[in-house]
Amino acid sequence: MARWARQAHERRQLAQMxxxxxxxxxxxxxxxxxxxxxxxxxD
Structure with missing residues (x-):
């Protein structure tokens, strides 16, 4: 679960770049x- 949360967070950051x-x-x-x-x- 923590891995999925981290990936979702990283993708949100990527979307804003x-x-x-x-x-x-x-x-x-x-x-x-x-x-x-x-x-x-x-992944």
Whole structure:
């Protein structure tokens, strides 16, 4: 359960990042969309 909560929190943070912030951490906009489309229980 703690793992799922952490993943959900991280995905909420990822959803709020703009292009510059994504670039700073090495994530493309398409990678973000892929990650955000996953159910909370999936890695």
């Amino acid at each position: 703009d292009r510059r912030e994504l670039s700073d951490v090495g994530i493309s906009p398409s990678d973000r969309l892929c990650e955000l489309s996953k159910p909370f229980w999936r």
